[in-house]
Amino acid sequence: MGDAVRDVEDMKRLKLVADELHRELSGRLGRLIRLRTKLPLKESHTNGWRVELGSLGLGEPRLEVWYCEWAREGQRRLWYGFYAAQADKLRRRIAVLPESLRSVRQLNEKDMRLATGSRTDSVLKKPLGSSEYDRPIYEEFHESESEYSYFGQFGSMLPEDSENIRILVGQATGFFESVIKSRQPDAPPRESDREQDYVRVVNRHAVRQHLAREQDRLSVEHCLRRDQFRCQVCEMSFREVYGEIGNGFAEAHHVLPLAQLEESVVPSSQDLVTVCANCHRMLHRLGGEDGDISRLRRMFHRE
Structure with a gap:
């Protein structure tokens, strides 16, 4: 399969996942989040694409889903999680999560490199191991005087058929729901x-x-x-x-x-x-x- 054909197929897969995930989130968390009405695909600058699903409120972390090569160059993986333009907003949420949702790995700009033959797309220097898929990862990056962050998971499955997509959507929905509904330990x-x-x-x-x-x-x-x-x-x-x-x-x-x-x-x-x-x-x-x-x-x- 040529790169152009592969890209078209992968964009279709991400669109399917994003649409299904949007429907699930609307049914389960519609009152707790602000979902977008349109879901355009945008370049991720990690050899792939991303979709903004919604947010936790004005200026609050966004819910996103990506299909890209950030975790391992040469193979796209689905990522779902939160993006915060102000890293402290995600750090505060993570601090009160149960141990089962805490990060198994933390990443920053020192962990990435330019993708082979690219001047704009980045990937991890050290690819994720198999034990790090389906587990929470926290990423924090410093640019000028700003700090932005991501908190999410890369799926171990590839969205290659309807069954895998259904399972991935279920996992992503569960992750979002668990993080959003987590309360303070003393609540x-x-x-x-x-x-x-x-x-x-x-x-x-x-x-x-x-x-x-x-x-x-x-x-x-x-x-x-x-x-x-x-x-x-x-x-x-x-x-x-x-x-x-x-x-x-x-x-x-x-x-x-x-x-x-x-x-x-x-x-x-x-x-x-x-x-x-x-x-x-x-x-x-x-x-x-x-x-x-x-x-x-x-x-x-x-x-």
Whole structure:
């Protein structure tokens, strides 16, 4: 594929992602952000393009999605995150995020170089490693007397087909939602309607901790994708049972017993397992014992 043809295809991919992401953000965060009505593609000066989706308010950080070679020259990757013309506005937000959303790497102008054969486009001197995809990265740059910054993630998947685009959009939406809805660590917890489903559990404080961990969208997205949206107890797939309406639908259950949950625990996809709604409720009725997943699996299969 020639460079010109590849560029046209890549611009189409970014436009598809941007349009889908705009729709998702409108449905989930429409009252919390100011979305743009038009989504033009602009050059990113990183061998690719970018789209401004909206902002957190006048003069506040912008929500953007990029498709470029910044992370690794020669291969474009999707990036989604926040841009701030004043770096301190992003630094303040990051300071109150939970550990699961903190940066795994920080970058600045010393980490970049001009792309091969270019006088305007930049890429990283040291490409990102595979473990750094799907993880938050903070970038801060100094230009004259100004400081601007970015906080976001590069996707490990390439937006080459509709399934990958759907997953990437889900991950990006989850990231934006988690960052925007994060509260100060000392803010009082809000009662959730979902908590009423677990009135049989005595330790309600532990339940609130448990639900907060289960709803960490980044970890959940990783868990569901890893398990291919298939219940790890009864092996049910919503897509196979209900068709297209069930595509990409499942729930995530925290495998650590409730009694073991501590404030210091940092949730990750390794702490979660994909389940259907029925098995999820049954797991909670078992009361949070070690080995509940295996126990319920034996009960279901009558082993």
